[in-house]
């Protein structure tokens with residue numbers, strides 16, 4: 001009797017387990033594949049600890065590679081020669097020199113990206129990567145990323161931006177007020193009426209940002225008027241295309257040491273997950289980084305060692321400033 005009951009119980013348990021497995025298997029097999037995120041780092045540029053394309057992309061990889069549901073692929077040194085790198089990408093993020101030298105506008109590359117964008121892949125650019133000539137890539141960047149640096153309209157001063165509040169958006173998850181000195185480009189070219197754009201990082205640019213004369217990157221009457229009015233300037237934004245594809249532009253990252261600031265990097269990391277359609281954790285992506293990691297994979301510039309660079313950087317420049325006032 002006892003044995004029978006146990007057997008019966010076991011049988012019931014077994015069928016229950018089978019049933020559970022089956023119900024578990026169904027959603028698993030129906031689950032979407034991992035999101036493929038391709039980061040493209042341009043060749044070396046600028047001075048020590050500036051425009052660190054490769055090191056920056058490898059830090060992003062370090063922080064996101066353990067997250068469930070995403071595969072990170074970093075292409076260093078320029079555009080991938082193997083078309084397979086971009087194939088099936090859910091998001092493409094480019095950190096490179098912009099303007100005429102932008103990796104994405106060289107022969108045939110916008111055409112290579114277009115089918116991906118038509119399928120709804122995300123498109124993001126970091127720092128100088130947000131700039132392309134108006135007549136070459138400008139419209140594509142506007143369509144895919146929802147904004148770009150347009151010469152004689154946008155500007156690139158160095159200033160300390162204080163970010164005191166954030167929109168209700170997955171990219172803002174867990175981000176606390178912070179202030180960082182960077183070459184924050186602003187007065188981007190956005191779509192008419194900001195259609196589809198959500199500003200993520202906005203700050204009032206101080207009058208000093210307008211000290212330079214007019215020029216393709218330094219000033220123009222329209223931006224002077226906006227700064228004089230004290231209008232908030234958007235230096236990072238999210239974009240949703242009519243086809244559901246997503247865009248993200250981030251104008252900071254001139255200064256590599258800004259990766260030290262946890263909220264600064266959280267915005268970038270959250271955004272890249274969001275861009276690919278992956279889930280952003282409730283408190284955002286937490287990724288502790290120490291200087292040893294931050295100073296890894298730097299481009300060779302003037303043949304100097306990371307420790308020398310760090311020592312001089314501390315002396316010469318203040319990268320991270322405290323928030324001066326409560327939000």
Ligand SMILES: [Zn+2]
Pocket residue numbers: 051127128183253254
């Ligand atoms: Zn720069």
